[in-house]
Amino acid sequence: MGSxxxxxxxxxxxxxxxxxxxxxxxxxxxxxxxxxPVINLFFSLVPILWLFSVSSKTNTILAVLFLTGTAxxxxxxxxxxxxxxxxxxxxxLVASVLQQIKLLFNPKA
Amino acid sequence: MIKLTIINQLLLELAKLPVLIISFISVxxxxxxxxxxxxxxxxxxxxxxxxxxxxxxNKLVILLIFLNALTIFFFIKFKKVKLISVLSxxxxxxxxxxxxxxxxxxxxxxNLSLFVFLKDILSTILFFLIFFLLPQLVNxxxxxxLDYLGMILIKIRNDIKQIELRSINWRGxxxxxxKFIFKKLPYLIIPIFFTVxxxxxxRLIFAKINVYLLHQSFLHxxxxxxxIRPKETIIAETVILDGYNFGFKENEFFQLKTSKGxxxxxxxxxxxxxxxxxxxxLPEGKNELWLERTKTASSQSALMKTNKVDLTILSRWDFxxxxxxxxxxxxxxxxxxxxxxxxxRIIFFNWGVIQLCGKLxxx
Numbered sequence: 001m002g003s004x005x006x007x008x009x010x011x012x013x014x015x016x017x018x019x020x021x022x023x024x025x026x027x028x029x030x031x032x033x034x035x036x037p038v039i040n041l042f043f044s045l046v047p048i049l050w051l052f053s054v055s056s057k058t059n060t061i062l063a064v065l066f067l068t069g070t071a072x073x074x075x076x077x078x079x080x081x082x083x084x085x086x087x088x089x090x091x092x093l094v095a096s097v098l099q100q101i102k103l104l105f106n107p108k109a
Numbered sequence: 110m111i112k113l114t115i116i117n118q119l120l121l122e123l124a125k126l127p128v129l130i131i132s133f134i135s136v137x138x139x140x141x142x143x144x145x146x147x148x149x150x151x152x153x154x155x156x157x158x159x160x161x162x163x164x165x166x167n168k169l170v171i172l173l174i175f176l177n178a179l180t181i182f183f184f185i186k187f188k189k190v191k192l193i194s195v196l197s198x199x200x201x202x203x204x205x206x207x208x209x210x211x212x213x214x215x216x217x218x219x220n221l222s223l224f225v226f227l228k229d230i231l232s233t234i235l236f237f238l239i240f241f242l243l244p245q246l247v248n249x250x251x252x253x254x255l256d257y258l259g260m261i262l263i264k265i266r267n268d269i270k271q272i273e274l275r276s277i278n279w280r281g282x283x284x285x286x287x288k289f290i291f292k293k294l295p296y297l298i299i300p301i302f303f304t305v306x307x308x309x310x311x312r313l314i315f316a317k318i319n320v321y322l323l324h325q326s327f328l329h330x331x332x333x334x335x336x337i338r339p340k341e342t343i344i345a346e347t348v349i350l351d352g353y354n355f356g357f358k359e360n361e362f363f364q365l366k367t368s369k370g371x372x373x374x375x376x377x378x379x380x381x382x383x384x385x386x387x388x389x390x391l392p393e394g395k396n397e398l399w400l401e402r403t404k405t406a407s408s409q410s411a412l413m414k415t416n417k418v419d420l421t422i423l424s425r426w427d428f429x430x431x432x433x434x435x436x437x438x439x440x441x442x443x444x445x446x447x448x449x450x451x452x453x454r455i456i457f458f459n460w461g462v463i464q465l466c467g468k469l470x471x472x
Contacts, residue, residue: 022212
């Protein structure tokens with residue numbers, strides 16, 4: 001169990017580094033580059049969320065936490081941070097919904 | 110076949126530690142820089158010191174791959190570590206390893222000066238090499254056990270205790286010691302080499318952090334625009350400027366300027382943000398914007414200016430219907446033109462959301 005989590009953490013660590021390194025490549029191989037910081041943050045997080053695929057409940061709790069962060073950042077006029085919190089809320093909600101859909105089709109999983 | 114003594118095992122385990130520390134620190138350093146760049150975009154400004162040059166990063170990536178590959182090779186050779194087959198991995202891991210290899214190859218590829226065809230062949234070979242190396246790397250680090258090191262140390266201590274001091278031939282021991290040093294020198298070189306490289310990296314990282322902190326504190330004290338949102342718009346739309354020390358509009362000298370004069374339609378002005386409506390007289394194309402304010406609330410105080418940022422103004426009639434689109438009786442072409450403009454408008458003002466959805470579908 002512990003080793004499995006450590007393994008996933010190492011994979012996430014390597015993936016994050018590789019993703020940011022990819023952002024530095026001038027002419028990427030076969031595909032294009034995305035320069036929008038919010039989309040970059042989203043794409044760097046998607047595989048990690050997918051790899052860990054924690055329970056739907058955990059994801060919903062995290063989404064609510066980030067939503068609160070978004071609200072507070074908006075109240076205190078920190079739009080930049082609010083934007084980032086909003087995208088994280090979205091990420092976790094999507095992950096939670098996808099897991100619920102997966103459970104609908106495959107209740108044993 | 111080489112037989113491993115306890116000391117050899119210990120040296121090999123110790124050799125693993127510096128590589129792990131070097132890789133962890135340098136990769137962590139790079140991830141933190143990029144995460145900060147994402148969360149605090151002002152760091153991506155031109156003069157930012159924390160922004161690693163592409164060529165430096167390339168050297169770092171190649172060095173890390175080389176160090177890790179070398180260590181894994183040593184372990185496979187001396188300890189007969191089992192290789193991880195790609196087929197034994199689960200679907201998720203295979204996809205993430207594939208994406209990671211692709212990202213790394215894309216980056217290394219840019220510095221290969223070869224013909225496109227040769228470049229593609231080499232990139233494909235590199236892709237499969239990294240794809241094969243990644244599971245070994247993850248396995249190598251996830252099996253790292255500090256308690257194993259402790260176990261070996263206890264074993265060595267017990268062995269030493271068993272030696273009876275009286276029966277020791279000191280001359281023979283000295284010769285044995287010299288022999289041992291020469292025999293073990295290749296093993297000793299590995300930890301020494303990695304420790305020196307590790308120290309070099311640590312010094313480099315601390316020097317960079319100091320320079321960065323100084324630069325950031327300098328930036329926060331400046332009257333500076335860090336970002337304009339959006340960079341492209343049409344007249345009569347709202348635009349936001351982010352930055353530092355804008356102050357709170359205290360007198361008539363706090364102004365937003367363009368090359369065509371000052372902007373009057375300011376909706377909000379606070380210390381870090383200025384929100385304004387693009388004036389109708391701003392010409393289409395690239396326009397320079399900057400802020401001006403007095404140093405203190407007094408109107409007699411010295412005038413300060415920010416850096417200039419570019420705002421591109423597009424034609425309003427590309428997105429909104431013109432008078433000629435509303436002819437009577439309206440033709441099919443008129444309806445079509447109005448619909449196309451409406452669609453263009455929706456896409457233009459919601460471009461971020463559409464881009465995100467498109468990428469999600471492609472994913």
